[in-house]
Structures are given as structure tokens and as C-alpha cells.
Amino acid sequence: MRMDTDQLIRTLAADNSHRAHPVGFVLALALLAAAPVSLLMFFAELGVRPDVMIAMHNPFFDLKFAVTLALASAAITVSLHLSRPEASLRGLGWLFVIPAGLLAAGIGGEMMLPQRLPMMTRLVGSNSKICMTAIPLMSLPLLIASLIGLRHGAPARPAVAGAVAGLVSAGVAATLYASHCTDDSPLFVATWYTLATVLVTAVGALVGSRVLRF
Amino acid sequence: MREREDEWTGLMRSAISGDSAAYHRLLKAIAPVLRAAARRGLARAGQPVDQSEDIVQDILLAVHLKRHTWDANAPFAPWLFAIARNKLIDALRRRGRRVFVNIDDFAESLADQPAAETASAGEVAAHLNSLPARQRDVLQSIAVESASIKDTATKFSMSEGAVRVALHRGLTSLTAKLRQG
Numbered sequence: 371m372r373m374d375t376d377q378l379i380r381t382l383a384a385d386n387s388h389r390a391h392p393v394g395f396v397l398a399l400a401l402l403a404a405a406p407v408s409l410l411m412f413f414a415e416l417g418v419r420p421d422v423m424i425a426m427h428n429p430f431f432d433l434k435f436a437v438t439l440a441l442a443s444a445a446i447t448v449s450l451h452l453s454r455p456e457a458s459l460r461g462l463g464w465l466f467v468i469p470a471g472l473l474a475a476g477i478g479g480e481m482m483l484p485q486r487l488p489m490m491t492r493l494v495g496s497n498s499k500i501c502m503t504a505i506p507l508m509s510l511p512l513l514i515a516s517l518i519g520l521r522h523g524a525p526a527r528p529a530v531a532g533a534v535a536g537l538v539s540a541g542v543a544a545t546l547y548a549s550h551c552t553d554d555s556p557l558f559v560a561t562w563y564t565l566a567t568v569l570v571t572a573v574g575a576l577v578g579s580r581v582l583r584f
Numbered sequence: 585m586r587e588r589e590d591e592w593t594g595l596m597r598s599a600i601s602g603d604s605a606a607y608h609r610l611l612k613a614i615a616p617v618l619r620a621a622a623r624r625g626l627a628r629a630g631q632p633v634d635q636s637e638d639i640v641q642d643i644l645l646a647v648h649l650k651r652h653t654w655d656a657n658a659p660f661a662p663w664l665f666a667i668a669r670n671k672l673i674d675a676l677r678r679r680g681r682r683v684f685v686n687i688d689d690f691a692e693s694l695a696d697q698p699a700a701e702t703a704s705a706g707e708v709a710a711h712l713n714s715l716p717a718r719q720r721d722v723l724q725s726i727a728v729e730s731a732s733i734k735d736t737a738t739k740f741s742m743s744e745g746a747v748r749v750a751l752h753r754g755l756t757s758l759t760a761k762l763r764q765g
Contacts, residue, residue: 373641373708373709375637378727379612379644380727381755382755383608383611384751385748385751386599387602387604387748390651390652453653454655455650455663455666456658523650524646524650
């Protein structure tokens with residue numbers, strides 16, 4: 371059987387009535403399907419910290435959510451943008467400055483306040499190991515979901531898109547983790563949350579470079 | 585050149601709102617431009633240009649299956665060239681060359697006299713044979729025998745919906761097989 375280009379074109383035109391869902395729709399569905407898995411992991415192993423009602427009055431506790439949610443929403447916006455083949459990071463990359471800026475402002479704010487604990491103690495904290503394990507593990511289902519969503523698109527740079535998928539999942543997983551963790555110092559967040567996020571981002575880039583080619 | 589690109593954008597908008605004839609015209613119009621760019625890419629990579637038709641078909645399939653990522657408010661040409669560039673790089677890589685493909689290649693081919701189709705393509709045809717029988721029959725009927733969806737449905741005693749599904753699945757699995765190389 372042969373198929374010359376004119377025949378192929380006729381066949382494609384015959385399939386014109388087929389409508390694919392937008393990438394955003396598929397990404398949202400995939401994330402909604404994966405979220406319960408991460409939530410289950412969270413409630414089975416960690417749970418919300420017991421003093422959460424008091425902690426909510428601590429602005430540094432609240433800041434953690436501002437940072438992680440800013441990261442997750444910036445990453446979702448950028449990933450949708452990068453799912454189009456002609457898109458580049460230029461133009462939207464600055465969105466990632468928001469979570470970084472919030473964190474920097476938090477560190478500055480904490481520096482200006484009198485502290486009971488020395489800086490290194492706050493930075494090292496008491497949960498770094500759990501933080502470094504829990505965020506990547508809870509990210510995994512969300513990372514798979516983000517990659518499935520982006521596979522429906524046509525990213526020109528699969529590794530970059532995969533890295534951003536990693537940021538989406540790490541941002542959401544870190545939001546969950548933040549409600550468990552009793553280390554509220556922005557120094558702790560800037561160190562351990564960032565390390566965990568970098569790890570997930572690297573995995574996303576590596577897997578993305580393979581599975582996001584179209 | 586500008587005019588031609590505007591015409592493409594208009595055709596693609598009509599295509600997306602359901603005009604299959606406009607879609608057919610658009611694909612016919614872009615094929616020679618893609619062919620010229622594919623030949624240029626192959627020549628630059630020191631590869632025989634007679635493989636250009638495989639690349640053209642690969643690009644056309646990607647255009648078709650990824651057209652939902654085109655923003656109907658944006659011009660069509662930059663989107664098309666991004667898809668084409670991606671596929672061309674991929675094709676050259678699979679042939680063992682790491683080459684840089686300049687986006688200008690496509691803009692240049694716009695101005696060129698379009699290359700005539702001389703070589704036949706083998707990759708898509710080769711993979712057709714490994715499709716499930718139902719998908720292959722439907723593709724054969726529509727592609728080779730130029731039957732309509734309705735006639736194909738009657739011929740195989742299928743519903744038109746089932747023909748459409750088989751057609752789309754056939755195109756999707758062809759693309760997946762091409763990607764595996």
C-alpha cells in the first residue's frame with residue numbers, strides 16, 4: 371500500500387471534524403485525578419500540624435503558602451504557554467520572580483525582627499529530612515499528571531517544558547507539606563523547599579526530554 | 585509573502601470552524617513550502633534530498649494532530665514553522681546528524697519557487713501495513729480510493745461515527761509509529 375502526499379492530505383482533511391480538547395483542559399483533568407493520590411499520601415503519613423490554628427496567626431507560616439502557591443500558579447501558566455510550539459520562556463519567565471521575591475522579602479523581614487534562635491538553627495530547622503523526602507514523593511503523581519497534560523500539547527523544548535511540569539508538581543506538593551511542617555523560617559523554606567523543588571524539576575526535565583517530544 | 589501568510593491564517597480559521605475544503609486547500613498550499621524547506625535542511629546536512637517527502641508527511645501529520653495548540657488569534661505561519669522546524673530537526677537527528685535548523689529556512693522557502701514533488705514517501709506507507717485491519721481498511725478507502733466517509737461506512741457496514749474514530753485512531757497510531765522511527 372502506498373500513500374503519496376496528496377493522498378495523505380485528503381485523509382487529513384477527511385479527519386477535520388475531529389476536535390481535540392485544549393491542553394489546559396487535559397492538564398486540569400490530569401491534575402484533578404492525581405491530587406487525591408498526593409492528598410492520600412499526605413494524610414496517611416504527615417497530616418496537618420496540630421497547632422495550625424495558632425500557627426495561622428504567624429505571618430511566616432502564611433508566607434510559606436504565598437510562596438508555594440505563587441510558584442504553582444506561575445508554573446501552570448508558563449507550562450500552558452510552553453505547550454504551544456512557537457512559544458518561548460521569554461515574556462513569561464518573569465512570573466517565577468514572584469515566589470522568589472516573596473521568599474526574599476520574607477528573609478529580609480525576619481532579619482529585621484528579634485529572633486529567639488540563631489540564624490543557622492532556623493535554617494537547619496528540625497524537619498529538613500522529611501521535607502526533602504515528602505515534597506518529592508508527593509510531587510510524583512502530580513508530575514506524571516503534568517507531563518500527561520503537556521504531552522497533549524506540542525512543546526518545542528521538551529526538557530524545558532518537563533522542568534516546568536516539575537515546578538507545577540513541586541509547587542502543589544510543597545503547599546501540602548507547608549501545612550505539616552513546623553519550620554516556618556523563610557531561611558528554612560529557601561534552603562530545603564528549594565532543594566526539594568530543584569530535585570523534582572531535574573526529574574521533570576529528564577523525563578520530559580523523552581516523553582514530551584511530539 | 586505576507587499576503588500568502590494571511591491567507592493561510594484565514595484558511596486555518598475556517599478549517600477550525602468546520603470547513604474541510606478550506607483545510608484541504610491550506611494543506612495543499614503549505615506542502616510545497618515544507619518540501620522546499622525539508623530539501624534545504626537535508627542538503628545542508630549532507631543527506632540525500634529524495635527523503636524530503638517523508639519529512640513533509642511527518643510534518644503534515646504533526647500539524648494535523650497538534651492543531652489544537654494553534655491560537656486562532658495568532659498568525660498561522662509562525663506556529664507552522666515551529667512545528668516544521670521541530671520535525672525537521674527530529675528527522676535529521678534520526679538520520680544521525682545533529683544539525684541546527686534555522687527558522688529562516690522556512691521564511692526563505694516562502695519566497696522560493698516551490699519544489700515539485702518528485703520523490704515518493706515510504707515511511708508512512710510502510711507503517712500503514714502494521715495498523716490494525718479496521719484502521720488500515722478505512723485509511724486505504726479514504727486515502728487511496730478517495731472514498732468519502734459516508735461511502736466508506738457503507739462499504740464496511742460501519743456507522744459513520746465508527747469510520748471517523750477508526751480514521752483518527754489510524755492517523756494517531758501512524759504518527760506514534762513514525763516517532764519511534
